[in-house]
Amino acid sequence: MRKTELDSLRGIAALAVLLYHATAASIPAFFDGADLLPVEGFWNNALMYSPLRIFTAGPEAVWLFFALSGFVLVRSAARPGYRWDAYYPSRIIRLYLPVIGAVLVTALVFWLIPHTPRPEFNRMVIGLPSSYSVESALADATLVTGTSIANVPLWSLQWEVLFSLLLPVAVRIARRFPWISVSVGMIASVASVWTGSLFLLYMPMFVIGAVLGYHWEAIAERLSGLRANKVVGNAVGAVAFVVAVCLITAAYSFNFVVDRDSETSVNLFSSVFTVSKIVGIVVLLGVVMLWAPLRSLLQLKPFVALGKISFSLYLTHGPIVIGMLFLLGPGKRTTIIQIGLSLVVAIIFYFLVERGAHRLSRRVAQSIRSEERTAPVMA
Numbered sequence: 517m518r519k520t521e522l523d524s525l526r527g528i529a530a531l532a533v534l535l536y537h538a539t540a541a542s543i544p545a546f547f548d549g550a551d552l553l554p555v556e557g558f559w560n561n562a563l564m565y566s567p568l569r570i571f572t573a574g575p576e577a578v579w580l581f582f583a584l585s586g587f588v589l590v591r592s593a594a595r596p597g598y599r600w601d602a603y604y605p606s607r608i609i610r611l612y613l614p615v616i617g618a619v620l621v622t623a624l625v626f627w628l629i630p631h632t633p634r635p636e637f638n639r640m641v642i643g644l645p646s647s648y649s650v651e652s653a654l655a656d657a658t659l660v661t662g663t664s665i666a667n668v669p670l671w672s673l674q675w676e677v678l679f680s681l682l683l684p685v686a687v688r689i690a691r692r693f694p695w696i697s698v699s700v701g702m703i704a705s706v707a708s709v710w711t712g713s714l715f716l717l718y719m720p721m722f723v724i725g726a727v728l729g730y731h732w733e734a735i736a737e738r739l740s741g742l743r744a745n746k747v748v749g750n751a752v753g754a755v756a757f758v759v760a761v762c763l764i765t766a767a768y769s770f771n772f773v774v775d776r777d778s779e780t781s782v783n784l785f786s787s788v789f790t791v792s793k794i795v796g797i798v799v800l801l802g803v804v805m806l807w808a809p810l811r812s813l814l815q816l817k818p819f820v821a822l823g824k825i826s827f828s829l830y831l832t833h834g835p836i837v838i839g840m841l842f843l844l845g846p847g848k849r850t851t852i853i854q855i856g857l858s859l860v861v862a863i864i865f866y867f868l869v870e871r872g873a874h875r876l877s878r879r880v881a882q883s884i885r886s887e888e889r890t891a892p893v894m895a
Contacts, residue, residue, distance in 0.1 A: 521804050524814035526584055527822030529577035530829045536574025537837045538854040542846040552771050567761050569768040576764050576793055578672050579721050583797050586725025593687050594730050599885055606881035607680050613873035615673055618831035619657045622667040623648050625835040629843050641841060667834040679722040690730040697727050709786045753807030756799055763796025828870045829862035836861055
């Protein structure tokens, strides 16, 4: 059964990614903060280097996407009688049709708006491509050989596709080796800091989410005592929520302790912060599903609506943010327009592309399932 609060959480995460890109592209302090550089002003420091960073924690939001995918996909695949022959084609449609649509949006933005750097642009924008070639569009649409940086968020879809292909393996190890899977996953995530391996960094997030999803009912049952007493349950939920946010943003709050001139110091603290982020994400998922006040909040219509368009927002905001920057130049006014226009485009994209992909995906899966039921019995 689909959990509305998780969809809403995904929508908030997509909004955080949008805020991260829009502010970093147009406001110098936010771009410096994204690079963990010193910034001036009390509020700039508060927004960059405290738990308030949660509102623009774009990279951490993507980690949350990965864990959510593992959680949701494995919960669905663990049901009795799950049809893998129906899963693969429907999953491919569900992912690739919106991606192809996002590629077309990217091409349209490049066609409408010249991407010519100006002296006032920060170094992030100067490194972006000035055109969108056919080769780049094909790479983005297939997600196989790597993606271009014309639509930056598409990079994460490579890992989404890989995990989707490996889902049967994830279900098996989540069922048979939960503690080993989580332990190895955490070790691999730490190892990624020292080796630079993106596979070791990202795949454990899917796996940890998969373990949590497969065993969620048992976990929730063990924690049921905390919810029996409303006062105690609400107090624990509130504390756990604050702890989750602090763990996720610890790399920013404690950035001052890292000696950036020492590779050992950077790697050591990055290892600690990687673990803290993953633990924080797991705690956050638990709080969202178990703490009644937060769950009720996330079931309100604005959050549900944001969750509905979350994938569309994630796929399309990149070219909109950069396109508006090239058109209007940097500044807070540009940031506001980037955010508002990205939301509008995401809504349109959802109704024109993503919703149709959902329906086609379901029809294909239902058709495959019905073929077995209607197939003639051979004598």
